[in-house]
Structures are given as structure tokens and as C-alpha cells.
Amino acid sequence: NAGVTQTPKFRVLKTGQSMTLLCAQDMNHEYMYWYRQDPGMGLRLIHYSVGEGTTAKGEVPDGYNVSRLKKQNFLLGLESAAPSQTSVYFCASSRGVTNTGELFFGEGSRLTVL
Amino acid sequence: GEDVEQSLFLSVREGDSSVINCTYTDSSSTYLYWYKQEPGAGLQLLTYIFSNMDMKQDQRLTVLLNKKDKHLSLRIADTQTGDSAIYFCAENGRGSGGYQKVTFGTGTKLQVIP
Numbered sequence: 157n158a159g160v161t162q163t164p165k166f167r168v169l170k171t172g173q174s175m176t177l178l179c180a181q182d183m184n185h186e187y188m189y190w191y192r193q194d195p196g197m198g199l200r201l202i203h204y205s206v207g208e209g210t211t212a213k214g215e216v217p218d219g220y221n222v223s224r225l226k227k228q229n230f231l232l233g234l235e236s237a238a239p240s241q242t243s244v245y246f247c248a249s250s251r252g253v254t255n256t257g258e259l260f261f262g263e264g265s266r267l268t269v270l
Numbered sequence: 271g272e273d274v275e276q277s278l279f280l281s282v283r284e285g286d287s288s289v290i291n292c293t294y295t296d297s298s299s300t301y302l303y304w305y306k307q308e309p310g311a312g313l314q315l316l317t318y319i320f321s322n323m324d325m326k327q328d329q330r331l332t333v334l335l336n337k338k339d340k341h342l343s344l345r346i347a348d349t350q351t352g353d354s355a356i357y358f359c360a361e362n363g364r365g366s367g368g369y370q371k372v373t374f375g376t377g378t379k380l381q382v383i384p
Contacts, residue, residue: 160312187370196278198358198376199313206369246312250370257301257362257370261312 158182162247162262169237169269177232177265179247187250188230189214189259190222192243199246205230206252237269274375276359281381288346290378292359295340299361302335304344307356307377316357317344346380354382 160181169175179188186207191199201214203222211222219241221233230249234241244266248259276292294302300321305313319326319333319342326333332345346353359375 191374196376198274199374201371204369212369248313252370256318257372258303258315258318259305259313259372261314263310263312 160247160249160260160262162245162265164265165263166266167268169234169267171238171269173237174233174235175237175267176234177245177247177267179230179232179249179262181228181230181247181249181260183249183260184227185249185260186227186252188224189248189250190220190230190232191246191248192216193246193264194243202232202245234267237267239269241267242269243267274359274361274373276357276375276378278376279379279381281383282349283383284349284351286349288344288349288353288380288382290344290346290357290359290380292342292344292375293340294342294359294361294373294375296361296363296373297337297340299363301362302333302342303358303360303362303372304331304333304342305358305360305374307358309355313358349380349382351382351384354380356380 189204190202205224208227247262273295282288303318304316306316307313330347334343356377358377
């Protein structure tokens, strides 16, 4: 099983450019999440989705948008990239609140904004 | 709000025991987790403990939970070089919309010296 797959794995952007990170899961999970990981700050939740067609804001949503048109896909968009968005982005999925709550993570997407 | 704290770095000699500590604030957490992140990879669930348990043992891993002090620890016996990684403590609660909210600590980087 592929689990959670993120594309691209690396990207360099110039300030003001836009891009989309794609997350795909093949486990039929209801919940999907986007986190960013920065040194000394752990993982911070950007946006999440509790099902197809639904999205909601996490801790640090500003500058990002998301969409979940299909259950298996969760897209993270940066409309106008800023250097502060240089980070490693992780997508995760889970079955939801009815079990142990284990999150399954992708391998990460390293984004650099110049 | 929820907050999970852990020290940033731990260095041990191969064969010794490692103890990674964590404090959390959400007393309503149903599960507490330890995730492991190896270099260049996403997080993977290492072990978890249900909030009504005090201890859980799984081979070389021992998790201790002190609910009164909101303290969680992970002990790795006979630490090996392959245990070198970042270890994240996390708690599982409910977000304001009732969704499964997992809050991560900053991560403890474990360095195992041969």
C-alpha cells in the first residue's frame, strides 16, 4: 500500500509565486490534515478536513487555502508565497475520532521561498 | 489552550536507556502518543497509551503516564544507533468543532553515541 503520498517532494519558489501541494491517501480515511514543521516549533496544523467537500482552519491558516473535492485527495495552495512559508509540509490522514486516532503521514514536501 | 512541551535534545550512549519526557495541558485527552521521525521522513506512530492507563510496555519501549501531573515519558531500553531520530509527544483531544485534534510537542532529538 502506498499510504499517504505527497507531491512534489521539493520546490523552490520566488516571493509572490503560487503553487499547490497534492496529498493522496489510499486508506479510505475520512480525516486529512496539513501541517508545517519548523525547527523548534514542532508540527503546527494549517488546515484540516473531516470529509469530502469539507475543510476547516487550523492553528496557522493565513496565506494558505485547501480543497478536498475527492475523499482521497487534499490540496494545499499558496496563492502568493512569502519567505515565512519556507518550511517542510506534511500531510496526514486518519480514520477520525472513533478509534485510537493514529495519524498516517506522508514523507513531507520541502518548500523554499526566496 | 492545549500545549505540549518536551526538551529539544537528548544524547545517550549505545546500550544505555533513554528517557524522553513530555508535559501536556489538556486533561480531556483520550490518547497520548509517541511518534518517531527519522531523517528525511514523515512521522510514524511508535506507541500510544489510553488515558486511563498508567503504564504500557512494548518490547524495549515503556510508556509512563502520570495524569495528575500531566506528564508522559518514553523509556527506550538498550538504546541502539537505529533509535536516533526525533521523538514527538502528542495528545488527542477534540477541537472546537468536535473534530479529532492532535497537538504535537516540539520534538526531542535523540542522538545515540556508539
